[in-house]
Amino acid sequence: DAMVIQNPRYQVTQFGKPVTLSCSQTLNHNVMYWYQQKSSQAPKLLFHYYDKDFNNEADTPDNFQSRRPNTSFCFLDIRSPGLGDAAMYLCATSRDPGGLGTQYFGPGTRLTVL
């Protein structure tokens, strides 16, 4: 089945130790998104790629970076995780951005920062 896959499902890191979260998709969608979701809150968009074009949300901290080496893969890098970065990180894809496009979400990676 076509899907959005996130690895790992659970990630534990230490304060200040860089971490990379992975997302892959078999849907061949043009757009890939990264969201941060804290407990009992709605997902918050960090950034998205439309093909190779990177679009950062204005309030996304510089500590968060992303790479999209090809259509199928997208990575979220947290350069120096703080305790406040502990959250669920959701990857999503859509064929087209917004409007008529539908987002498909992966299962998420839960990040714990010690």
Added chain:
Amino acid sequence: AQSVTQLDSHVSVSEGTPVLLRCNYSSSYSPSLFWYVQHPNKGLQLLLKYTSAATLVKGINGFEAEFKKSETSFHLTKPSAHMSDAAEYFCVVSPSGTYKYIFGTGTRLKVLA
């Protein structure tokens, strides 16, 4: 400015009774509207979407929603709740021509035996 308001943060229903989760939106352009469900520690699953076709939209697991432009509402309903429906539900609006998906704050549905 575009926004989504989910009017209830928590809803409790008894198993077998109807479910109503309310959503109002504000959008300058013809929006697409979505309902997603999220079970604990899981990703978001699409329940249904409205994209300017029929105003009554049927989704998975017996859910449906009606787009009412005059009321700027997109309420989610189900005739009979099941225990497995207990989850968090998000209403999402995406204005046409933008990349934005604007999330409501979510409604936690509790189903009582």
